Amino acid sequence: MTRLPRGARRWGSAAFTLIELLVAIAIIAILAAILFPVFAKAREKARQVSCLSNQKQLGLGYMQYIQDWDEMFVFSERWGGAGQGWGGRIYPYVKSTAVYACPNDDTERPEWLPGKVSYAQNTFLSSGNFFWNWTVDANGVYSNTDTASLATLNSPASIVLIYEAVGAVDGAAPYPEPISKAAFYFFFNAGDVTNPLEVDSMAGNGANAAWQTPVAAYRHGNYTLNGDGSINGGANFILADGHAKWLRVSPENSGQGGVVSVGFPDGTAGTTCISPEKLSGTGFVATFCRQ
Numbered sequence: 001m002t003r004l005p006r007g008a009r010r011w012g013s014a015a016f017t018l019i020e021l022l023v024a025i026a027i028i029a030i031l032a033a034i035l036f037p038v039f040a041k042a043r044e045k046a047r048q049v050s051c052l053s054n055q056k057q058l059g060l061g062y063m064q065y066i067q068d069w070d071e072m073f074v075f076s077e078r079w080g081g082a083g084q085g086w087g088g089r090i091y092p093y094v095k096s097t098a099v100y101a102c103p104n105d106d107t108e109r110p111e112w113l114p115g116k117v118s119y120a121q122n123t124f125l126s127s128g129n130f131f132w133n134w135t136v137d138a139n140g141v142y143s144n145t146d147t148a149s150l151a152t153l154n155s156p157a158s159i160v161l162i163y164e165a166v167g168a169v170d171g172a173a174p175y176p177e178p179i180s181k182a183a184f185y186f187f188f189n190a191g192d193v194t195n196p197l198e199v200d201s202m203a204g205n206g207a208n209a210a211w212q213t214p215v216a217a218y219r220h221g222n223y224t225l226n227g228d229g230s231i232n233g234g235a236n237f238i239l240a241d242g243h244a245k246w247l248r249v250s251p252e253n254s255g256q257g258g259v260v261s262v263g264f265p266d267g268t269a270g271t272t273c274i275s276p277e278k279l280s281g282t283g284f285v286a287t288f289c290r291q
Helices: 018-068 086-094
Strands: 119-122 160-164 167-169 185-188 220-225 231-239 244-247
Touching: 018 086, 018 160, 018 231, 018 244
Parallel strands: none
Antiparallel strands: 119 160, 160 231, 167 185, 220 231, 231 244
16 A cells, blocks of 8 residues: 655545634635725726716706707706706606616605605706795796806806705704715605606705705715815716716815815805806816806
């Protein structure tokens, strides 16, 4: 019978030793720790790209809409409670309900709502006046809204048209940034967009303020505030010229670290956005203000 060298094993005669198993487990654990974050980032990037693709389609549909309506933007009251929702007005040009929902929008909405809408329109393109200045006739048609037209905008590529939003928060705002699921929404962004007269798809100014308009949502990237005021993470936006892109958003009430200025125009209480002509040198590349 052939003798084996000292310490050698016959094939199939013995299992791994405990040390060998522990080493194998340790290697697997190290590889998992390295690869899982990579996979998570890849999945998040895919969702961000999918969301951006949705917004590109919405932007294209919106531009087709305004070409048929004398370059006028959709009038949509800031909480969606009056006028007509922007989502239903542009649906005949979009022809897909799926593009109104972002894959990263995991906020639960009441079952009775007609449908998830992950995006809101900039209220200052919808109307240049606050709702208490509007007039309405016997047929429910609003006037004195000062709805913007594309021709009146000096810098459409610097003005937000559509932004990611869940809904409008209650009187306990401002909530800690980014807005957590613990925030109470007194209006959720929703709507049966197949109905051209729907009034639920919302408009707002992105500000995280009490009893205000839909808050800008930061769905993409690890949203954290750094010590120098800069931000990790951001959201996708459609600008008023129809193109869509990912941008960082300023943390509420700081005006630093982001590239989108949220809030109200000058002369209004609360968070103030920067007018388009004053963006140069501020670090911002887009704003909710239209003038």
